[in-house]
Structure formats: C-alpha cells, structure tokens
Amino acid sequence: MDYKDEILVSEKKLRKKTIISFTVFILLLIAAVFALEKIHQQPKIADVPKPLRTVLNFNENFFSIFLSDNHLAKSYPVSEAVKNVRVNGNVGMEDDFDPSAWKLQVIRNPGDTFFVTLEEIKALPKTEIVFDFKCIEGWSQVTHWGGVKFSDFAAKYNLNAQTQMKYVGLATPNKKYYVGIDMPSIMHPQTILCYEMNDKPLPMNQGYPLRLIIPVKYGIKHLKRIGTIFFSNERPPDYWYEQGYDYYSGL
Numbered sequence: 001m002d003y004k005d006e007i008l009v010s011e012k013k014l015r016k017k018t019i020i021s022f023t024v025f026i027l028l029l030i031a032a033v034f035a036l037e038k039i040h041q042q043p044k045i046a047d048v049p050k051p052l053r054t055v056l057n058f059n060e061n062f063f064s065i066f067l068s069d070n071h072l073a074k075s076y077p078v079s080e081a082v083k084n085v086r087v088n089g090n091v092g093m094e095d096d097f098d099p100s101a102w103k104l105q106v107i108r109n110p111g112d113t114f115f116v117t118l119e120e121i122k123a124l125p126k127t128e129i130v131f132d133f134k135c136i137e138g139w140s141q142v143t144h145w146g147g148v149k150f151s152d153f154a155a156k157y158n159l160n161a162q163t164q165m166k167y168v169g170l171a172t173p174n175k176k177y178y179v180g181i182d183m184p185s186i187m188h189p190q191t192i193l194c195y196e197m198n199d200k201p202l203p204m205n206q207g208y209p210l211r212l213i214i215p216v217k218y219g220i221k222h223l224k225r226i227g228t229i230f231f232s233n234e235r236p237p238d239y240w241y242e243q244g245y246d247y248y249s250g251l
C-alpha cells in the first residue's frame, strides 16, 4: 500500500464516521423530542411537570450545598449605597408593637427560652455590608447595613448544638410574618442580625429594632422586626413559601 492508497482509505473511513455521527445525532434529536413530549404528559406539581420538578429539587439541594456557605455576595463601596432606601412589605409591621418593651426571644429548645436586649446585641462585634438587595418583584438596590453576624451571635450565646440543626425559623413579634432559613445560609459570613441602615438605627418601617440581612437570599427572606428565633430539623413555616414561592429563594 503506497501513500496514495493510505489517504484514500482514510478519507473513506472519515466519510463513514461522519455518516455514523450524523445518524447518531438525528437519533438523539428524535429521542429528545420524544422525551420532552413524555415529560409534558406527566402529572404536574405546582404547575411544573413531575420530572422537571424532580430536577429542580435536585438543583436546589445541589446548589444549596455549594452556594450558601462558600459563595460571597458581591459587595460595594459605601459611596454606592442609595440614600432613599425603598420600603417594601409591611406584614407583621402593624402598630401593635411596643418598641420600649422589645427583647429578642431565642428558643434554644422547646420550653428553653432566653431573651436578649438591643444593647446586648449592639455590644457584640459589628459587621457592615453593602450589597445589591434583590426583590423577587424585579427591583434591586445597593444598600448599606450594620449589625452582628448571626454566627458571632450564635457563638456568644452558646448555640453550638442548635447550629448543628438544619433550619432556623424567625418571626415578627406578632407572628404575622415568618421565614425559614437553612442553617448554612444563616451561618454565612455575610448574614447579620441588623440594627443599622446607613450608619443610623433602623427606621421603624425597615424593621426597627432588629431585622435579618441575608445577602445570599432574595428580599422575602430578610425578615423585618425579628421577635423570635428558633431552631429545627424540619422546615419552619415560611410566609412566601405558603404563597407558592421557592422555599430556598437563594441567589
């Protein structure tokens, strides 16, 4: 076999390979179209076909492992923070509230509760964060907050056994707004129990005296006016989840 034959054989082989590849491609395409048809014939869960819901749930679990504790939300210079911070959502912010009587109620275990004053919280190391606050309604703004890292608070109050659990639940003093947060996200280094906005005490309508700022989540999870905190291995009730939104609501 001389050099010319060798080239010819290779070309023949190549053409054969191309035909095989193309056939496989067409077959896969047909299979994909068929699979999509099948998926759309399946029963739906919250308006999403079951197989897709399974994939969504898998994604949620998968990304919650990697995103919540490792990834940091982008932060900005203080100069980029807006001065007129939007007020959005006032559930649980009714005027049945006595600021002078407020104390944070922490339920270590059912029947084992302690209270922390604003002064005690302010005495802990302060962390500031400037980040892009995102609401699921489609707006966002760069805002500046100050408070104590939840993880610092948990360490100071010996909540080590509690932070081994899966979730934290938070509610307003009147229990009308409430959120559930997965433990990695509440222990995230940018999550704070917040008492300051733009270097001043939180305004009343922005959650005075204490709110949650949790940059790895959408706005719905940033509960204003925290009354109670508790720990659980089950998902705590969540106001917007009950309205059909994603429980995790991570960014």
Ligand SMILES: Nc1nc2c(c(=O)[nH]1)N[C@H]1C(S)=C(S)[C@@H](COP(=O)(O)O)O[C@H]1N2
Pocket (backbone or CB within 6 Å): 085, 086, 087, 088, 089, 090, 091, 092, 093, 134, 135, 136, 172, 177, 205, 206, 219, 220, 221, 222, 223, 224, 225
């Ligand atoms: N108590 C309480 N906290 C709340 C809400 C609410 O209705 N009640 N709304 C949430 C939503 S949807 C958003 S976007 C943010 C808005 O925070 P802001 O008013 O400081 O901009 O608060 C969150 N925290």
Ligand SMILES: [Mo]
Pocket (backbone or CB within 6 Å): 088, 089, 134, 135, 136, 137, 219, 220
């Ligand atoms: Mo929101």
